[in-house]
Amino acid sequence: MGTAKLTLDGQVLELPTVVGTEDEVGIDISKLRKETGAITLDYGYGNTGSCESAITFIDGEKGILRYRGYAIEELAEQATFAEVCYLLIHGELPERSQLDAFVQKLTYHSMIHEDMKKLFEGFPPTAHPMAVLSSMIVSLATYYPHANENVDLNIMRLLAKAPTLAAISYKKSIGQPVVYPRNDLSYTANFLHMMFAVPAEEYTVSPVLDRALNLLLVLHADHEQNCSTSTVRMVGSSDANLYASIAGGVCALWGPLHGGANQRVMEMLARIYEDGNDYRKYVDKAKDRNDPFRLMGFGHRVYKNFDPRAKILKRVADEVLDELGIDNPLLDIAKNLERVALEDEYFIERKLYPNVDFYSGIIYSAMGIPTRFFTVLFALGRLPGWIAQWKEGRDSPKTRINRPRQIYTGPKLRPYVPLDRRG
Helix, strand or coil: CCEEEEEECCEEEEEEEEECCCCCEEECCCCHHHHHCCCCCCHHHCCCCCCCCCCEEEECCCCEEEECCEEHHHHHHHCCHHHHHHHHHHCCCCCHHHHHHHHHHHHHCCCCCCCHHHHHHCCCCCCCHHHHHHHHHHHHHHHCCCCCCCHHHHHHHHHHHHHHHHHHHHHHHCCCCCCCCCCCCCHHHHHHHHHHCCCCCCCCCCHHHHHHHHHHHHHCCCCCCCHHHHHHHHHHCCCCCHHHHHHHHHHHHCCCCCCCHHHHHHHHHHHHHHCCCCHHHHHHHHHCCCCCCCCCCECCCCCCCCCHHHHHHHHHHHHHHHHHCCCCHHHHHHHHHHHHHHHCHHHHHHCCCECHHHHHHHHHHHCCCCHHHHHHHHHHHHHHHHHHHHHHHHHCCCCCCCCCCCCCCCCCCCCCCCHHHCC
């Protein structure tokens, strides 16, 4: 362990450095305020490490993403979402017997209490599905009030019930009857069945859609200390239960600058299509500093290279649409935008490469998922990562209740003026 020296008003403070397994270097400033009375100011926490974590590694400069040391490319190609859930939460890939037991629990706990259906009836049909999902997840704490006493059981309950809650919210929004989960289907096939099956009518889950959904969930499973994950860990640092912490993550993911970005991509592509497919016009608008228009789905706060998830989804988008026989004009617009962005010096200099949101919306749309529901799919994928991060924070002896500092910029002390003497 090395040290870094900080000089403040002549006082020299030695701060220990922490080095991760991938040679990431952090400066431990835990004693900074105690020793000097000063704090660091880091807008958006872009240079601040809030924890040590063994879950996900990202190298944004090289376009690397790994879960527990496994490359995202290999997991996306070979692993089921259930395997990735197990890996993130337990730290290792499961053996066959472990995976079978894990999948059996996912199936066993997929039903919700019948009384919860009454809660869905209280939402208007126009309610955003993310509002419904976050509300229903936190309501699970009322059905399982001792969530922090049997953590493993409640983790399985949440993983198993979340797709059921999401599918019911969709059915309610379109006025269709609820479709219950089936024990003979995989995690992803079961969700698609609950979404699109209609009672008394035959419905067979398309293997193409099943594979595509599995891939999307795997790619979204975790992404280090992003806005929603940090929210989950922050809520959990107060010793809040699993359901409350995850509901906080759902709400953070809802924002259009985070999980809602793929919805914004589809809306942007539709806008370009309705305006005569003139994608170059919108490229020029994005380059104009005086124009408020932004190309959604380009650039990433972490990746300064090509988002590795976007590379995978670009290929899969073609395969899904080809296999389903769908000719989607929005995909053509997306490809043209990508081509221009990768050739234009404006985008190259700023490293504005397509990110995961750019193609995921196209695939969701081809699967028949409504645009307003895209972020819910993102939340289902991110669920095991949130759970793993919450559990890691809970189990770490270094975790303390999160309490960021601030630099106060308001008025100094001033006397109170009675109402009749103001103005």
